[in-house]
Amino acid sequence: MKKICVTLLLSAITVVSVLAQDKSNSGDLSFTYVDLGLSVLWADCNLGAAAPSEYGNYYAWGETEPKAFYSWENYHNYEPPRDEPLEEYDELLQELRQIGGDRGRNRGRNYEPLKLQPANDAATVLLGAEWHMPTIDDYNELYANCDYDTVTVNGVIGLRYTSRIAGYEDRSIFIPYGGYMDGTEITGEYLAFWTWTSESDTYSWDGDSSATYVSTSNTVNPSFFYLDEELRVGIGTKPSLAGNHRYIGLNIRPVRRYDSDTLTSFELSTANLGLDYGEIVKVNAVSRPSGRQIENGNIQWGTSSDQVAVCKDGKVTAIGVGTCVITAEYNGQKAQMTVNVTMPELIPVDLGLNVKWASANMGASSPRKAGAYIAWGDTSPKAGLYLRDDYKTVWTEKLEPENDAVMVRIGGGWRMPDADDLWELKNKCTWQSIDTKDSCGYIITSNVPGYEGRSIFLPAVGYKTDREGRVGMNQMSYGSYKTITYNTSVADVSLGSPFKWEGCPIRPVLDTGEGKKAGPDPVKPLNHDAMVDLGLSVLWADCNVGADSPEECGARFAWGETAEKTYYTKDNYKLNGKYNSWEDRNKLDAAHDAAHVNWGGEWRMPTKEEYAELFKNCEWADTTINGVEGFLFTSKVPGYTSNSIFLPFTNGGIYKADRGLYLTSDAAFRYENSCAVFTISKFKSGTNDEIDLGLENYEDWGCPNSEIHIPSRNRYEGGWVRAVCPK
DSSP, rough: OOOOOOEEEEEEOOOOOOOEEEEEEESEEEEEEESSSSSEESSSOTOOSSSSOOOOBBBTTOSSSSOOOBSTTTOOOOOOOOOOOOHHHHHHHHHHHHOSSSSSSOTOOOOOOOOOGGGHHHHHHOOOOOOOOOOOOHHHHHHEEEEEEEEEEEEEEEEEEEETTOOTTTTEEEOOOOOOEEEEEESSSTTTTEEHHHHHHHHOSSSOOOOEEEEOSSSSSSEEEEEEETTEEEEEOEEEEEETTTBBBBBOOOOOOOOOOOSSSSSSOEEEEEEEOHHHHHHEEEEEOOBOOOOOGGGGGEOOOOOTTEEEETTEOOOEEEEEEEEEEETTEEEEEEEEEEEOOOEEEEOOSSHHHHHOOOOOSSSSSSOBOOTTSSSOOOOOOOTTTTTOOOOOBOOOOGGOHHHTTTOOTOOOOOHHHHHHHHHHHHEEEEOOSOEEEEEEEEEEOOOOOEEEEEEEOOOSSSSOOOOTTTTOOOOOOSSSSSSSSSTTTTTOOOOOSSOOOOOOOEESSOOOOOOOOOOOOOOOOOOOOOOSSEESSSSOOOOOSTOOOOOOETOOOOOOOOOOOOOOOOTTTTTTSSOOOBBBOOOOOHHHHHHHOOBBBHHHHEEEEEEHTTEEEEEETTTTEEEEEOOSSSOOTEEEEEOOOOOOOTOOOEEEEEEHHHHOSOOEEEEEEEEEOOOOOOOGGGGOOOTTSOOSOOOOTTSEEEOEEEEETTTOOOEEEEE
């Protein structure tokens, strides 16, 4: 792989363009466009520019002429025609404001954002009817089907988009970092570009609202990273969608519709296509003599083997390994291409664990690629949507070998990971979150002696569902990797939770049969005098059960269990059915009390009333001890004001911990199979005086999203324990 560097200097940029016949109305400038194999043709320079490296003119959103000063006072503030009656519109607007505020989108609705009319589209007005400002979908399509990197052209820094469409890989466009204008000055020149779309990001047309634009930045304050195939981290860039005030002056990169064409013949954009297993590649059918793209909805696609590859709406999906012929038929004309699908070799990485982890996902040729998306229990990816109705239902909670996609497709000791494998990966490795050029993910580095520094990269590349949706520029910030066991919570390793029928990538493991499953160590015994007297009805421990110091998290327990586990599910919970009758639905017995069983003596788990007493009689503050964040509770009781205890945040898992989950000995009052959990969080929405602790027999003693409250939680998920004992 060619390593991308933001300091790369190029004296020129290769742009394959075709001269457009339209002339600009603002001079003798003739606009050229670049065919990237997408649904629209992209101009090779900004509106008002004579070359790709020029910034061009700046326009307020909806205005068609540049100006010297940009402010609300001189903004035209027009209002396009509304399709709905005014009364209905006002009711809708009021509803949206109640849900999301004046400027927020109503994400729960499927309404389209408001769009510019042709008379207020600067590209249409200045270049002619075939040109227009890009829509949000146009930019999303550009993002999803192009690679991008920061380069310098004729001394001007900017972002280059290079097509990944088969047959168009040598074509690109360049958008210079021209900043934006607010008032009379250009802000952000050389640092970023801001270009308008033709759509508003709100449903309100009042003056104090925003329109959607696309931006990216270079690496003055780098926050985005990429990983190459050798797991080397570098600095890169990532475009993003956002909203801004409409009066601000931004650049515009026009797009053009395809010209109409008299068909004499047509062909596919490539005659031979090589794919990795599970890979999806878009191909285009182009008409002759013009070479314009034909709308895929008008093409009948076929395949010689639906066990190798299929094509739907121009997207070829590699279903299996082998060779087949994809055919296309349009207006009596036929075209075809040969598709060869191979399975990339899995490279084992020895992290010193009981299994070796593959360096990349199943079907992926590099660590940062997604590979094949497969429904749980299926052994092949699907073309198009992952629908519940066409799912081959797997009723078991653990896959048999014939339903393990890795064992079926690869074999040789490779399989899907199980919960113990994932627990070990989490607890014996360091997880570093990064944001790559194409997706987010984690660098996972071994902490096992003798294996330090060995790593794998796990990309967060989303999952496929039954909804088409848009490919959002910021969408790939999560991922989901299923184990052999369905719906497993593994020590807070959580990258998503799709349904069985939804498609997920798979990271295989190599089981040599030599390893022995490693579970948690026994809970550490209490080895010091842990009692702290806060002047309350009980003495509090100075650390969690299973910890040696106040800042250690200690052991995690399912409610009513007294030992740690590698994973926590309903199926492996030992107290199913207990403490659920009205007569017994109160507090844990001593035999099921993790504090009493592990520490002995008179130690036990606190009640929710004792946590309420701690809260009401202590000053509390977000504090960090030895790099661990948590809450310090300092007694307000006269004579004890120098005494305090520290409760660390516990729920970090592979993420940074931002709250603590502490079990009480109380079963939940209203819900079966749940328990009351003392929760501390640094997200502030109230004060001591605003939190009501006077509601008897009610789990939520505080306010949701406040600093301290006691909600209910599934018993099998568990939490951590801070013990108490009587005076």
